[in-house]
């Protein structure tokens with residue numbers, strides 16, 4: 027499946043997906059890395075890996091979300107993309123876009139959803155005093171950081187943790203579960219029933 031990775035920044039999850047996809051047996055072919063920011067560090071990493079890149083600068087579409095998404099759709103169509111992996115992509119997508127990509131739009135989020143949707147998840151986990159934190163890969167449905175869960179990994183919150191130390195512990199797990207979960211979707215092994223993802227017909 028020709029797959030696009032959408033990024034806004036560093037792109038470490040993108041790099042993990044690119045590394046997994048180097049295996050010819052991996053079911054997703056990373057055919058495009060698309061950034062909404064021209065200065066995203068991940069763009070250079072993708073280019074170094076020989077992957078086509080594109081930029082649709084969201085600042086050029088201030089107040090025009092439909093225009094921004096139309097430009098993204100154009101880039102995705104030009105590269106014949108059939109599956110999208112959001113990897114640190116910091117723009118909220120409209121229900122129209124999400125609906126068009128229903129079942130073919132995957133996201134990674136740095137918390138154990140449904141806890142801590144949105145930004146600054148590590149700060150909020152520390153403030154809440156939770157003892158377990160983690161990350162979630164999910165299919166994207168209408169709401170922000172909502173949708174059928176594909177995979178989760180938990181990490182302990184340790185004494186003395188800062189947002190940065192906790193983020194690093196979570197990130198290592200993100201890099202592990204995202205390639206696995208994306209492969210399930212690319213291979214057509216995921217189906218959604220009653221808002222929950224089934225893998226090979228069984229609850230994940």
Ligand code: GRF
Nearest residue numbers: 036037038039114134135136
């Ligand atoms: C990751 O923690 C991801 O879960 C979140 O934003 C961060 C992006 O990091 N959505 P990177 O760009 O993949 O390094």
